[in-house]
Amino acid sequence: MAYIENKKARFDFEILTTLEAGVELFGFEVKAVQKNAGSLEGARVVVRGGEAFLIGATISPYQVKNTPKSYDRERSRRLLLNKKELFELAENESQKGLTIIPLKWYNKGRKVKLEIAVARRKKKYDKRATLKERDSKRQIDRTLKNQ
Numbered sequence: 001m002a003y004i005e006n007k008k009a010r011f012d013f014e015i016l017t018t019l020e021a022g023v024e025l026f027g028f029e030v031k032a033v034q035k036n037a038g039s040l041e042g043a044r045v046v047v048r049g050g051e052a053f054l055i056g057a058t059i060s061p062y063q064v065k066n067t068p069k070s071y072d073r074e075r076s077r078r079l080l081l082n083k084k085e086l087f088e089l090a091e092n093e094s095q096k097g098l099t100i101i102p103l104k105w106y107n108k109g110r111k112v113k114l115e116i117a118v119a120r121r122k123k124k125y126d127k128r129a130t131l132k133e134r135d136s137k138r139q140i141d142r143t144l145k146n147q
Helices: 027-034 083-094 124-146
Strands: 002-005 013-023 044-048 051-055 077-080 098-108 111-121
Touching: 002 027, 013 083, 013 098, 027 111, 044 083, 051 083, 083 098
Parallel strands: none
Antiparallel strands: 002 098, 013 077, 013 111, 044 051, 044 098, 051 077, 098 111
16 A cells, blocks of 8 residues: 555656665654655655765654654655665666666554665656656547447
């Protein structure tokens, strides 16, 4: 079950590979994610010093009055990956035109996981083609339904 999804990611980017990562979160952040109180719009993943960090993701407080005053909604959060995955991400990040983006928060058992992807930004004409395909598929479905 997906808690929070980055809906524009699949439209704006061409997804090349995906990975599953754990994330270091506070307890109240976990509850907020499970309550869908957050956003992955504009977030990205960077690899620095042999560690991966989620930057730009917003997690609103679960209960505003019980949240510490110094809480930063958009703080960078460390991703929990093994060395092989970190090496692959660092290698992909250094390539021109590739970026690492979060796709969705979801649960796996009792743990909250983050699906991340190595992606390439789509050009404007690719986005138009995607919209055209979507409209034609919708039109075909309508005609088949009415017959």
